[in-house]
Amino acid sequence: xxxxxxxxxxxxxxxxxxxxxxxxxxxxxxxxxxxxxxxxxxxxxxxxxxxxxxxxxxxxxxxxxxxxxxxxxxxxxxxxxxxxxxxxxxxxxxxxxxxxxxxxxxxxxxxxxxxxxxxxxxxxxxxxxxxxxxxxxxxxxxxxxxxxxxxxxxxxxxxxxxxxxxxxxxxxxxxxxxxxxxxxxxxxxxxxxxxxxxxxxxxxxxxxxxxxxxxxxxxxxxxxxxxxxxxxxxxxxxxxxxxxxxxxxxxxxxxxxxxxxxxxxxxxxxxxxxxxxxxxxxxxxxxxxxxxxxxxxxxxxxxxxxxxxxxxxxxxxxxxxxxxxxxxxxxxxxxxxxxxxxxxxxxxxxxxxxxxxxxxxxxxxxxxxxxxxxxxxxxxxxxxxxxxxx
Amino acid sequence: xxxxxxxxxxxxxxxxxxxxxxxxxxxxxxxxxxxxxxxxxxxxxxxxxxxxxxxxxxxxxxxxxxxxxxxxxxxxxxxxxxxxxxxxxxxxxxxxxxxxxxxxxxxxxxxxxxxxxxxxxxxxxxxxxxxxxxxxxxxxxxxxxxxxxxxxxxxxxxxxxxxxxxxxxxxxxxxxxxxxxxxxxxxxxxxxxxxxxxxxxxxxxxxxxxxxxxxxxxxxxxxxxxxxxxxxxxxxxxxxxxxxxxxxxxxxxxxxxxxxxxxxxxxxxxxxxxxxxxxxxxxxxxxxxxxx
Numbered sequence: 001x002x003x004x005x006x007x008x009x010x011x012x013x014x015x016x017x018x019x020x021x022x023x024x025x026x027x028x029x030x031x032x033x034x035x036x037x038x039x040x041x042x043x044x045x046x047x048x049x050x051x052x053x054x055x056x057x058x059x060x061x062x063x064x065x066x067x068x069x070x071x072x073x074x075x076x077x078x079x080x081x082x083x084x085x086x087x088x089x090x091x092x093x094x095x096x097x098x099x100x101x102x103x104x105x106x107x108x109x110x111x112x113x114x115x116x117x118x119x120x121x122x123x124x125x126x127x128x129x130x131x132x133x134x135x136x137x138x139x140x141x142x143x144x145x146x147x148x149x150x151x152x153x154x155x156x157x158x159x160x161x162x163x164x165x166x167x168x169x170x171x172x173x174x175x176x177x178x179x180x181x182x183x184x185x186x187x188x189x190x191x192x193x194x195x196x197x198x199x200x201x202x203x204x205x206x207x208x209x210x211x212x213x214x215x216x217x218x219x220x221x222x223x224x225x226x227x228x229x230x231x232x233x234x235x236x237x238x239x240x241x242x243x244x245x246x247x248x249x250x251x252x253x254x255x256x257x258x259x260x261x262x263x264x265x266x267x268x269x270x271x272x273x274x275x276x277x278x279x280x281x282x283x284x285x286x287x288x289x290x291x292x293x294x295x296x297x298x299x300x301x302x303x304x305x306x307x308x309x310x311x312x313x314x315x316x317x318x319x320x321x322x323x324x325x326x327x328x329x330x331x332x333x334x335x336x337x338x339x340x341x342x343x344x345x346x347x348x349x350x351x352x353x354x355x356x357x358x359x360x361x362x363x364x365x366x367x368x369x370x371x372x373x374x375x376x377x378x379x380x381x382x383x384x385x386x387x388x389x390x
Numbered sequence: 391x392x393x394x395x396x397x398x399x400x401x402x403x404x405x406x407x408x409x410x411x412x413x414x415x416x417x418x419x420x421x422x423x424x425x426x427x428x429x430x431x432x433x434x435x436x437x438x439x440x441x442x443x444x445x446x447x448x449x450x451x452x453x454x455x456x457x458x459x460x461x462x463x464x465x466x467x468x469x470x471x472x473x474x475x476x477x478x479x480x481x482x483x484x485x486x487x488x489x490x491x492x493x494x495x496x497x498x499x500x501x502x503x504x505x506x507x508x509x510x511x512x513x514x515x516x517x518x519x520x521x522x523x524x525x526x527x528x529x530x531x532x533x534x535x536x537x538x539x540x541x542x543x544x545x546x547x548x549x550x551x552x553x554x555x556x557x558x559x560x561x562x563x564x565x566x567x568x569x570x571x572x573x574x575x576x577x578x579x580x581x582x583x584x585x586x587x588x589x590x591x592x593x594x595x596x597x598x599x600x601x602x603x604x605x606x607x608x609x610x611x612x613x614x615x616x617x618x619x620x621x622x623x624x625x626x627x628x629x630x631x632x633x634x635x636x637x638x639x640x641x642x643x644x645x646x647x648x649x650x651x652x653x654x655x656x657x658x659x660x661x662x663x664x665x666x667x668x669x670x671x672x673x674x675x676x677x678x679x680x681x682x
Contacts, residue, residue: 113493119501150497220492269542270546272599273546321552354548376668
């Protein structure tokens with residue numbers, strides 16, 4: 001679960017990380033009222049999860065009530081425009097008004113989980129304000145890293161060392177160990193997968209302030225912090241995630257693509273493998289769908305309808321390898337789903353192997369369906385049928 | 391030999407009376423695994439539905455049975471606790487099937503249990519065909535032999551094993567290491583074991599997009615296992631960047647975790663990368679004769 005900037009900054013505030021004075025608002029009227037009562041220079045920032053707000057014109061400046069109202073209205077008038085990773089764009093439902101900082105320098109500071117060392121990794125670079133992947137590409141030597149021993153935790157020397165290794169401006173030196181300490185506290189306390197300050201501003205009057213906040217919490221740890229359940233409701237699921245949830249699947253279990261071969265498999269690895277197989281057979285897959293374990297009739301029907309109603313699938317390729325999932329249950333599910341669904345009908349290609357496969361095949365045969373033997377054979381058959389139906 | 395477990399390995403099941411734990415204990419027993427008991431707090435002194443003794447604590451179970459291995463089927467909030475309890479009781483090998491364990495819990499467990507090898511979490515377990523199985527793998531697709539297999543996925547592993555078995559390649563040990571970002575045992579850990587295992591004459595590495603475990607494996611193979619016939623496969627080659635497909639660990643972010651990077655690393659190590667699972671037996675056969 002990714003947090004919006006204002007939510008991340010609330011966690012920063014709790015952890016003692018310096019943040020600009022700010023107010024979170026949901027309407028242009030509120031924005032105007034706030035600036036009227038708090039004269040000065042303010043930045044008006046759209047609260048969205050997508051990056052690229054500045055380029056999209058979703059960060060503006062205000063010096064009085066009228067300009068605040070105009071900026072807020074203009075920002076909220078249109079959603080964030082789509083990009084490659086967010087083809088649907090993102091609605092803008094709220095704004096953060098923030099004091100305009102007299103920024104002198106911008107650095108980068110983050111904590112993530114390093115898969116190889118299995119430790120939290122602290123990263124600091126003097127090139128703030130740009131995407132860390134760009135920094136990694138253009139100035140790889142500039143990213144100083146420290147791996148934190150989980151048992152010992154974070155100590156200020158780590159921050160001191162990083163400020164030297166990253167060749168930060170001396171103005172950062174005094175504050176950085178404390179800023180990273182706060183970041184580590186919240187990373188640990190809330191079970192975050194990523195906490196990032198980009199940029200970490202050094203102001204002309206010598207203050208070190210977190211000018212932006214990016215926090216990704218571990219969905220699996222949300223039960224430990226029930227308050228975030230409420231925060232989650234303001235974060236929009238994308239359309240695929242919403243559809244997956246409605247079908248009773250996990251949010252990561254379904255994703256649409258442009259092709260005409262609908263797919264369903266059990267297990268993420270096999271589901272990805274099924275997409276790959278369709279591609280290898282010269283076809284194009286309509287979706288990724290991991291049905292999970294225990295594919296009963298209701299689950300299979302939901303998945304079938306999900307793909308039929310929301311993709312351009314001309315054929316449906318079901319690829320099941322039974323481990324926990326029992327083939328006889330899936331077979332019953334398929335037969336029952338097709339008998340009861342109100343969705344459009346397309347040709348089915350079924351591959352069913354593994355636990356209780358003989359029983360599963362018999363159930364399908366009784367219903368007049370013949371499963372194919374292998375994944376490649378199924379993919380080839382599905383691609384052929386999709387082509388014939390086109 | 392095989393790696394990590396053989397016929398005599400004594401195994402307990404944490405969560406043996408739960409529905410998953412109970413069902414898979416039955417299947418493991420049917421496969422021939424030497425399961426000597428189980429743990430469910432509050433049900434100590436009873437028998438499981440399979441007639442196995444149930445203990446209140448892992449320590450009681452270890453004291454009474456001499457078990458060294460455990461298989462954990464407990465809900466995600468209790469998984470780290472179960473692993474720490476196993477470690478504290480002297481268990482040296484733990485398989486955590488549970489999916490959805492908080493990643494910070496796993497970080498703490500792996501940092502603080504140096505005397506225990508952990509497989510998973512979020513994994514199907516492991517099997518030494520013909521000898522023993524710990525976890526949820528469907529035993530009938532496996533066949534005893536001399537190919538070692540390591541995989542991040544569950545069902546894709548069964549797919550690959552089925553192809554190997556049909557092509558006459560039996561397996562020494564197959565390890566499903568799990569699909570989470572942080573796991574107890576990596577490809578490299580398994581490769582190190584296979585390199586020293588007399589039964590294992592070839593290895594199949596089934597990776598997927600995300601992380602750099604495959605690149606690490608390739609570097610290890612290049613440095614330490616140049617003579618061993620090894621074939622690899624990368625799942626999710628057609629996945630888009632920025633979206634994780636099912637497995638939390640299977641995500642391409644920026645240049646990190648792309649299939650290209652993994653394929654290049656394996657090829658640089660002299661390890662052929664199969665385009666599709668069905669190509670794996672063929673690539674193996676080019677490097678070693680099949681034994682039917």
